[in-house]
Each structure stands twice: as C-alpha cells, then as structure tokens.
Amino acid sequence: MIRIFRLLFFPLLIFSQEISIGNERLNKLNLGDLEYVSLGKVIKALNGSLWRAGNRVVCVVPDSGETAEKEMVFTLDSSWALVGGEMVRLTSPVIEQEGSILFPVLSLKEVFPQIKEEIKEVISVTSSVKRDTAFYFFEISPPGNFYLRQLSSLSYEVIISARFLLSDLPAKGIVREIKIDRGDDETRFIFYFKKPGQAKGTKREEGILFKFFPTQPRERNLLIVLDPGHGGKDPGAVGKLGTREKDLNLAIAKKLAQRLERAGYRVLLTREKDEFVSLKERVDFANKNKADIFISIHNNASRENPRAVGFETYFLAEGRTDLERAQALKENEVLKLEENSNPFLNDELSLILSDLAQTEFLKESEELACAIQDAADAYLGLANRGVKQAGFYVLRGALMPAVLVEGGFLTNRREEKLLRQEKTQEKIAEAIFRGVKNFLLSYEKKIAGER
C-alpha cells in the first residue's frame, strides 16, 4: 500500500528557550551544556508516531522518499541511532527524564531534514586574550548553536550553525592558527594551538563565547583495569596436569598489577579471588570506573592440536579467519553459564551499538595489542603467535582501548609445565607490563588534553 503524504517543510526557529516547528512551540531544556527537546513533541509536530519497546524508542514520520515514511530507532542513553536503516551518531545521547524522552537539539536537522532552519549569520567576532587563554565571542543573529570537538591535544573543531561572511579571525594567546570552512548555513572552524590545550563554549543571549586555554597537568594517574578470565564455576581451560586457566589468569593479573602500581598507575581487577563474574559485569566494571585501558588475561587451549604453543594478543573486531572466530567462540562460551543469560546477546542492535562503542578505540586497541605482542616477542621466549582480531564478548562495549591476552597453551604438556612455574607467570606479567608501558607513553600524551 502506498500512502501519499503532503510534503511539508517545517521552518525551525530556535529562540533562547523555545523551538518552533510549524505551528508547534516546544520548550528547550538545558541539561548542563546540552540542549534537549521532547522527542514526542517533535514527532507530533511532524505528524508522525512514536512508541517504546524497553529502552528502544521507535518513531515513524512522513518522508518524501519512495516509502513515504521514515523509521527511526533510538536507544535510551545511547548516541547511536538507526535512521532510515542507517547508523547515525547524535551529538549527545537520547535520554529519559521524568517520563519524557528527550532528543538533542543539535541533531534535529540531521535526523529530521524536513525541518528547515532559518539561516543565521555571524554578525561580529570579538576576541581578547588573558595570559595564554584566548576568548572569541561570536555575535549571531538569530542565536545559533554550536558543536565543539577535540581533534587532538593541539586542535579543536568548532561548528557553528550560522553563515560566516566576515574576514579571517586573528590568532591569539594559545591559538596559533584558525582555519575556516564556510558553508551555506553552518561554518566549520579548526583552532590550532601552540601547546596542548582545551576549549569550552558557552551560549550567551546574543551569541556564543569560546574560551581556549592550556591543559592543566593531569590530576590523577591513569587507571588500568585488569580482567583475569573465568573464575568460580567456570574454570576455563584445564591442562593434563590439572592446571586451571582461572587460577593462572588470576596469578598473572596480580603480578602484572604489582608492576603497574609500582610504575605509578592505578589498577583495579574485575575479580580478586576465585569467583564467577559475568562477561557483561567485567566490561561494566571497567566503564563504570572510567578505566583508561582494559586488559583481559587468559591462557589458551587447543583440543585439536596438542602441539599448539605460544603467546597471542587479540583486539575486538570481526574475526578474519576461521581460527580467530573459533577462538572467540571458545572464550564466549561462558555466556552459557551465566544465569540471567544476557539479554543483550541475542539483540543484534545492542551488539552493533556496543561494537561501535569499541570501534572508536579500534586503532588504539590494535596499537595496544601490538605493543604487548612486541614486548612479549622481545622478552618472553614463548612462541610468538602474533596480534589477532576476534569478536570477544568481554571486549564489546568497552569505552576504552581493550585487548585480550592469551598467555600460553595449557593443552601442550611442555607449555603447561612452564606455565605452572611462578617464574613463567612473572615473565608473562613483565612482558605485558612492558608492552602497556610503551603504549601508554604515547597514549598518555594524546589523552592528556581530554581531561
């Protein structure tokens, strides 16, 4: 059935506290620096419909496309959305407050292109400097929105939803150079710094004030979450001599923790003793504590090939080879033991969303995996099986660089004997420690500006 909708374009006017779409006037809510608007009211103004399923919000609005309507799926507390079948990243998560579902004002135009925005213009820019801190006030009429994103410790991207017809801006204080990319209704600036710095934007009555200032030294040491695999009713792999993977993983994790703490890092373990911890709890623990990196520690097994030996490091990505996929299946097997069998597991959208979370750190995760594997190769004396990628559940959804280390093979007699020795456990811990330290030398500089 084809339904014909009258094509409507709704002018979007943003006043300081109200938005109007068509004839509807919607209140804006300020939550911290973010502006939100009721999603229900937006959908109603667009003559669409909305319903909820758990933490999902599904909306259908009339559209000019062939199907005459567009479906959108939002997830509460997530910035990722499915819009007409495509993944879109919103400027901030969709949230629920006092029973009302709130949508970020800055993403309105991207998700609902039928809302047309009145063209705004930057009238003037006033700049000043105090020590190294530079201030730029953009006078905009009517008031516009902005989007601020750190590109590196030395650069920021600023997008203003307004036309910019003025001449170039002067570099002041910490700001070394400003590049301007002029669009019809929005302008993109890149501010380059002379030294690591940060930026803050504040909306004022008649415009936006940006402040660029040098990064203060970090207040806290980096936090590393170590995750000794398996535990409790889940022994992991078991060797011929009875060595249980769960005990070995914990022993190595504790030795690694000592080294990291001595080097000045903060360390937390997902389990300190022989107890069962679900895979989801492990990732949640790292996220909740805002870990800077996550290392899951395991040891290996191969029923098919008792000759298999060596050390390997994984980061999360779809496995490229059958072997990599088989490895993920093996370590994910514990999911069967988890009592409240994870509701996320069979939920494809959640998997996509959590994978995307880790995708942001894919490059860093791969670098961390390589650093650990290189250190192991140089120091450990176990066979080097290389860096691999696979879809380990325990790495999914980690909001930080995350890797999984497989120390050695419990199914190989010789290697099992080695792994039982405290000396070997110390060496594995030392190898991982060296890799982590090398990785953090460059990573620390990169994230220093983000705090």
Ligand SMILES: [Zn+2]
């Ligand atoms: Zn394992």
